[in-house]
Amino acid sequence: MDMPIPQTKLADPKECGHVTLIDHANDKQYELPVLEGSEGPNVIDVQKLYRDTGYFTYDPGYTSTGSCNSQLTFIDGEKGILRHRGYAIEELAEKSDYLEVCFLLLYGELPTAAQKAEFGREITYHTMVHEQLQYFYRGFRRDAHPMAVMVGVVGALSAFYHESTDIHDLEKRRLATHQLIAKMPTLAAMTYKYSIGQPFIYPRNDLPYSENFLYMTFSVPSEEYKINPVLSRAMDRIFILHADHEQNASTSTVRIAGSSGANPFACIAAGIASLWGPAHGGANQAVLAMLREIGSKDRIPEFIKRAKDKDDPFRLMGFGHRVYKNYDPRAAILRESTHEVLDEVGVKDEPLLDLAIELERIALEDDYFVERKLFPNVDFYSGITLKAMGFPESMFTPLFALGRTAGWIAQWKEMIKDPHQRIGRPRQLFTGPTLRPFVPIEKRS
Ligand code: SDX
Numbered sequence: 001m002d003m004p005i006p007q008t009k010l011a012d013p014k015e016c017g018h019v020t021l022i023d024h025a026n027d028k029q030y031e032l033p034v035l036e037g038s039e040g041p042n043v044i045d046v047q048k049l050y051r052d053t054g055y056f057t058y059d060p061g062y063t064s065t066g067s068c069n070s071q072l073t074f075i076d077g078e079k080g081i082l083r084h085r086g087y088a089i090e091e092l093a094e095k096s097d098y099l100e101v102c103f104l105l106l107y108g109e110l111p112t113a114a115q116k117a118e119f120g121r122e123i124t125y126h127t128m129v130h131e132q133l134q135y136f137y138r139g140f141r142r143d144a145h146p147m148a149v150m151v152g153v154v155g156a157l158s159a160f161y162h163e164s165t166d167i168h169d170l171e172k173r174r175l176a177t178h179q180l181i182a183k184m185p186t187l188a189a190m191t192y193k194y195s196i197g198q199p200f201i202y203p204r205n206d207l208p209y210s211e212n213f214l215y216m217t218f219s220v221p222s223e224e225y226k227i228n229p230v231l232s233r234a235m236d237r238i239f240i241l242h243a244d245h246e247q248n249a250s251t252s253t254v255r256i257a258g259s260s261g262a263n264p265f266a267c268i269a270a271g272i273a274s275l276w277g278p279a280h281g282g283a284n285q286a287v288l289a290m291l292r293e294i295g296s297k298d299r300i301p302e303f304i305k306r307a308k309d310k311d312d313p314f315r316l317m318g319f320g321h322r323v324y325k326n327y328d329p330r331a332a333i334l335r336e337s338t339h340e341v342l343d344e345v346g347v348k349d350e351p352l353l354d355l356a357i358e359l360e361r362i363a364l365e366d367d368y369f370v371e372r373k374l375f376p377n378v379d380f381y382s383g384i385t386l387k388a389m390g391f392p393e394s395m396f397t398p399l400f401a402l403g404r405t406a407g408w409i410a411q412w413k414e415m416i417k418d419p420h421q422r423i424g425r426p427r428q429l430f431t432g433p434t435l436r437p438f439v440p441i442e443k444r445s
Contacts, residue, residue: 008108010069011420013037019044019282023053040074057221059070061344067252069418071409072105080375084244085109093333098239098403099123099209102181105244105410120208126182126211127203130160137194146398147276152186154180155269155372165263167416171343176264177409184405185209188398189216195394210236211284213402218390231346231389234337237427238385241330241378242400244407246323250275254408255415256424264412272401278317283379284386285393287318291352291359300359306366316363318356318380325373334381341388353384 013035018273021030034046043066046057059065063276074083082089085104092101096110102113103119111119158165161179166172190200193216201216211232219225245251253274257267275281294303306314321328342350360376363369379400386396415421 003079007412008071008416008417010071013045015045016042021053023055028053037069042077054165056429058429061322062247062252065412067247068255068415068422070247070414071108072414073246073407075246075323077321077323077325080329082245082329085368089241089329090333092157093237093240096240097209098243098406099238101240101243102406102410105160105406106177106413107307122178123182123209124203124212125204126179127186127205128184129157129186133157133160133187134190134200137190137200140194142195142197144195146188146195146394147272147282147401149191150187150398150401151269151272151276153191154184154272155266155437157183158263158265161265165265167261167263173264173413177413180264180268180405180409181342184211184402186216188395188402189213191398192392192395193275195392208232210239228344234344234389235391237333237337238382238399239403239406241333242403243420244404244410245394247411248322249277249280250404251311251408251411254412258412258415259421259424260422264409267412268405269406271404274400275404276397281379281397281404283317283377284383284396284400287356288352288383288387288393288396290317291355294355297355297358300355300362303359304362304366304368308366315338316359316369316374318370318376318383319363319369320374321377322378324375327375328377328380331376331380334367334378334385335376338381338385338388341385345388345390347388350384350388352387356380356384364421 011235013192015033017034018031019033019034023029029339029345030049032049034042035044035045051055057065068351072085074086075081084092084101085108087096087104087110092104095105097119100110102117102123103109103115111202133153133156136156137149140149140152147156157179161176163172163175165176167176178376199221201219201221203212203216207215207227211227214232214235215225215227217276223365247255254267256269258264263269290303303314303316307319338353342353360380364375368374382400383396386399387393391399
C-alpha cells in the first residue's frame with residue numbers, strides 16, 4: 001500500500017503494585033509485581049517465578065493465565081462485552097464491514113475513506129491463487145471434510161508465496177497478511193466447489209469482499225449469478241462476528257506456532273487445525289447435528305437431562321464458554337440475523353430454528369445451566385443462518401476460519417512485533433516414574 005497507514009506499538013504494561021508469596025515450606029516470601037492494562041483483570045507477573053522460587057505455576061487449560069500483552073480484542077465474560085480496538089461488536093456488526101474490521105485489527109484504527117479504498121484494492125488484487133494450487137485439490141477425495149482440505153491448501157500457500165515468508169521484513173509481513181485475508185475466500189470457495197464437482201470460479205475484481213465470496217461459491221459458468229444484497233450483508237456480518245476473540249484455542253495455536261518463527265501461512269494452517277475441534281469452531285456444525293438428533297421439542301427434556309449427566313459425554317453444543325458467563329453478544333446478533341436470512345430466502349418455518357429457540361428457552365430456565373452460567377455462544381445460531389444461505393454443514397467451520405483469519409493474522413503480527421516476544425515453551429508438573437535401571441528383555445515379566 002502506498003499511503004502511510006497507522007502503526008500500532010504495544011505499550012509496556014505498567015506496574016501498579018505487588019503481591020507477596022509466602023513459601024511456608026521454606027520459610028521464605030517473595031514480592032511479585034502486579035501489572036495493569038487499560039481494562040480487565042490486572043496480572044501477576046510470574047516471568048521470574050521459577051528463577052527466584054524454584055516453583056512453576058500450574059494452570060491446565062490456562063483458565064487463569066495471561067499469555068501475552070495485546071491491544072486487539074477485549075472481552076468481559078461476566079458482562080458479555082466484546083470490543084475490537086475499543087469498538088463494541090454490536091456497533092461494528094451494524095455499522096462497519098468485514099474489510100474495515102480487518103484494517104482495524106491490523107492497523108489499530110478504522111480506515112479513512114481513502115485508506116479503505118486503497119486497502120480494498122490491495123485485498124482485491126490478491127484474491128486469485130497460483131494456478132498450480134488447484135492441483136492440490138485434485139489429490140483429495142471429493143468427500144474429504146472441507147477442514148481437512150483447508151488445512152492442506154492454506155499450509156501449501158507457503159510453497160507458492162516464498163516472498164511472503166520472511167517474517168522480519170515489514171513489507172513482506174504486510175504482504176503475507178493481505179494475501180491471507182484475500183485468498184481465504186477463494187480457497188474456501190474452491191474447497192466447496194471441489195466437494196460438489198463443480199468448476200472453480202475465479203474471483204471478480206468488481207465485487208466487494210463478501211459478494212465475491214458468495215459469487216465464487218454459488219455461481220456456475222452456465223448462467224448469470226445475481227448477488228442478493230441481504231445475503232451478502234448477512235455473510236459479511238458473520239465474518240465480522242467471527243473476526244477475532246482474544247486468546248482462544250486456535251489463536252493461541254497461531255501465536256505459539258509463530259513464536260518459533262514459522263511462516264504466517266503455516267501458522268494459520270495450524271490455527272485452522274485447532275479450530276476444527278467440536279469444542280471450538282467445529283461446534284457450529286455439531287449444533288445442527290445435535291438439533292437433528294433431538295428432532296422435536298418433546299425430546300428436549302431428554303437431551304437436557306443427558307447434558308447434565310456427568311457419565312454421558314453429550315454436551316449441549318453451542319452452549320457454554322470458557323470466558324462468557326453471560327450471553328455471547330455475537331449469538332444475540334446472529335439470532336437476529338437468522339430471522340432476516342430466513343425471511344429473505346422465504347423459509348416461513350424452519351423447524352431447526354424453532355427447536356433451537358425452544359431449547360434455549362428451556363436451558364436458560366434450568367438451574368444446572370443457570371448456576372453454571374451456560375448461555376448460547378457464537379456457534380448456536382450461526383449454523384442455522386448458514387444452512388438457510390445454502391451452505392452444507394461441512395462448510396460451517398471453514399466459514400468460521402475464513403472470518404477468523406483477520407484475527408489470527410493480526411494476533412500473529414502483534415506477537416512478531418512484540419519486543420518481549422520469545423518462543424512459547426510451557427513447563428509441566430511431572431508425575432511419571434523417577435529414575436530406574438534398564439531391564440533386559442529376558443528379565444521382563
Ligand atoms: C468457541 O475461547 C473462545 O473464545 C472460543 C470462541 C471463539 O470465538 O474463538 O468463542 C468459539 O469455541 C465457542 C464454544 C463452542 N463450543 C461449544 O459450543 C461446545 C459445547 N461447549 C462446551 O464444550 C464448553 O462449554 C466449552 C468447551 C465451550 C467451555 O469448556 P469449559 O471452559 O471447560 O467449561 P466450563 O469449565 O465453563 O464448564 C463449567 C461446567 C462444567 O460442569 P461442572 O464440572 O461444573 O459440573 O459446565 C459444564 C461443564 O461440564 N458445561 C456444560 C457445557 N459446557 C460446560 N454442560 C453441558 N453442556 C455444555 N455445553
